[in-house]
Amino acid sequence: MPKKATKPKRRLREKRTKGPKEIAKAIEEIAKKIVREINSSKDPIFVTKTRGRSNVSFDEKTGLIKLGKKTTARNFLNIGHARKFMQTMLVMAKTHEYLKENKTAAIREIYYELKHTLGESKENTFEDQSESDACIVDVEHAVDTIRERLNLHANPKGSLYGDITLRDRMHNNDTFNCLKLGRGGWSIMSRMEPEEIEIRKVNAKFVLVIETSAMYERLVEEGFAKKHKAILIGTGGQAARGTRRLIHRLRYEKKLPVIVFTDGDPYGWYIYSVIKQGSMALAAHSEYLACPDAKYIGMTLDDVERYNLENVTEKMKEGDIKRAKEMLDYAWFKTKEWQRQLKMAISKKIRIEQQALANKSLSFVADTYLPEKIKNKEFLD
Amino acid sequence: MPKKATKPKRRLREKRTKGPKEIAKAIEEIAKKIVREINSSKDPIFVTKTRGRSNVSFDEKTGLIKLGKKTTARNFLNIGHARKFMQTMLVMAKTHEYLKENKTAAIREIYYELKHTLGESKENTFEDQSESDACIVDVEHAVDTIRERLNLHANPKGSLYGDITLRDRMHNNDTFNCLKLGRGGWSIMSRMEPEEIEIRKVNAKFVLVIETSAMYERLVEEGFAKKHKAILIGTGGQAARGTRRLIHRLRYEKKLPVIVFTDGDPYGWYIYSVIKQGSMALAAHSEYLACPDAKYIGMTLDDVERYNLENVTEKMKEGDIKRAKEMLDYAWFKTKEWQRQLKMAISKKIRIEQQALANKSLSFVADTYLPEKIKNKEFLD
Secondary structure (H helix, E strand, O other): OOOOOOOOOHHHOOOOOOOHHHHHHHHHHHHHHHHHHHHOOOOOEEEEEOOOHHHEEEEOOOOEEEEOOOEEEEEOOOOOOHHHHHHHHHHHHHHHHHHHHOOOEEHHHHHHHHOOEOOOOOOEOOOOHHHHHHHHHHHHHHHOOOHHHHOEEOOOOOEEEOOEEEEEOOOOOEEEEOOOEOEOOEEOOOOOOOOOEEEEEEOOOEEEEEOOHHHHHHHHHOOHHHHHOEEEEEOOOOOOHHHHHHHHHHHHOOOOOEEEEOOEOHHHHHHHHHHHHOOOOOHHHHHHHOOOOOEEEEOOHHHHHHOOOHHHOEEOOHHHHHHHHHHHOOHHHOOHHHHHHHHHHHHHOEEEOHHHHHHOOOOHHHHHHHHHHHHOOOOEO | OOOOOOOOOHHHOOOOOOOHHHHHHHHHHHHHHHHHHHHOOOOOEEEEEOOOHHHEEEEOOOOEEEEOOOEEEEEOOOOOOHHHHHHHHHHHHHHHHHHHHOOOEEHHHHHHHHOOEOOOOOOEOOOOHHHHHHHHHHHHHHHOOOHHHHOEEOOOOOEEEOOEEEEEOOOOOEEEEOOOEOEOOEEOOOOOOOOOEEEEEEOOOEEEEEOOHHHHHHHHHOOHHHHHOEEEEEOOOOOOHHHHHHHHHHHHOOOOOEEEEOOEOHHHHHHHHHHHHOOOOOHHHHHHHOOOOOEEEEOOOHHHHHOOOHHHOEEOOHHHHHHHHHHHOOHHHOOHHHHHHHHHHHHHOEEEOHHHHHHOOOOHHHHHHHHHHHHOOOOEO
């Protein structure tokens, strides 16, 4: 076992999250302040956190990527800010309405809902979803919450399989065990907040997060979950927010260790790091989404020699090599082992996929590769 | 209702599919013939169907894209054929092994399983998955079956929601109702053959196939499935084979009409056409995968004016316009209505997404758009 199912260190506990009423109230407070400014003929100002690398840092203590305290003010009477100010107000008003009416929307839906031509002008409120997306982040930061609690969400992606019983509080309290849904498993939702989806019961020793859908299917097929008491989560590439939230909750609510299994290439390793430390783009939300003590099981470039997989490596593309070079500089990849791994990728210019293990035999990954590494605690940290 | 739940026309019934033993036997027959040729010092020949446009046609009678009868012979002693001949033999032997040992594999797995260096040479059996994929199609055609029955499959994708009870015969006979799995629904598997997944019971009037995951979630959220007795299938873009097979089975086994709902652009319309008539790449398998009487509900470019969505259209990219022009020439888009629709796209250069309906209100699609069109039978055919 990858470590006993110990409690995560206390300092990693997630921040208390605000409830819908508190969030609606916080939005109202900002709106009232702006109305007061208008009424007293002052320039209305909206304050949010500064984004971008200048305000993002890696917190060694918690192992999380975090957003700093720098703030940005947006003045309505500044011609460079006016449009964005207007857009932000629209997003704030609409999410406030969602909260009051208990509705939820996809981020593409709020974009479409708010898009219209202003008065007699030819000016549209939004020209592109990237504009409303940016406003959503601004409101998240201003109110200090995650978008799911503004009743917004991105697209769902990911599957769940294993002895875990969920209850959907918003859907007749449906209660179902994800080991009893055939081999397909459950489609993870875009919103995985505890108020909506309750984790009723888990009978497992750890969570195995898997990059490719095909490898997820292989492990289901091989009976890996039952035999090793694992919860399997297939992310289908980069993990969606709902999937990250579920992994986070399994770690923090259910104290399950999290093991990540991806292709052996910069893209796969980055998927791992996003699950573990969070991402720069969502630096403000690492506490809700990340699992700083997640472990990486593979694929590593050392596996190539160890398991004689030289024949089934692939050449890395230029873009991958560039990515690996960038990652060398990320604070959260500064460990000796990851530096070695990244440098090996850059010099050998090869990558190795999860499914390349089929070169040994179809069941090799489930019979040998994973159990061996788990037993010997051979993880990258 | 889109038409009463009538039986599909008899001529559209799917071909009887061969069982695993018959298929193994067919592979053995081909192998024996080749061995005989070798033993009598003849040039061994492998015969399969010719692919590509020259052998693909649209069958007006059945409404299916079909592969013709032209065959291609591959001679081992022809230096241009030898490598591919060797590869095909490897794939044939391996799928025969899968059938005998009751194993299944993803198409990427068989590629990796078979990839190795030949003897003392520096020659690899395969350099790229496209090579083994091509051999798989050749074996499918030579044996006259679908890859799922060679125990192969592609990646899974797609979600299922509604009052439908499935049983997974290969997984403890798990029996579950897809209306009782919370709002996530069931993850559709890559293999949806009746021998594995049995459709036990369906309580629905029609199947609604939805292009985007977000719209699928919206309709789940709005209670559309219950209110209108619909089975919802989210394809998440182009439908995966497993998803197409499930749609096909719901039409043919359960006699449910199939309605398709995609973005209003050439890509979305093509998704529809693949579900309805099949695709050129898989022309040989249309009978197993397609639903020639599926109906198209939207989005159409007429919806833009009808619902005042002018503000929320998007500009078509050059690639989309090119695609629309190609589609004008496809026999299965030769109906008056589709020609009009495609020409409108080409001249107006706009597209309209499903989620653009949120511009009216979040629930507009579920309360008004779909029910109105279904009631009035406003479909494109």
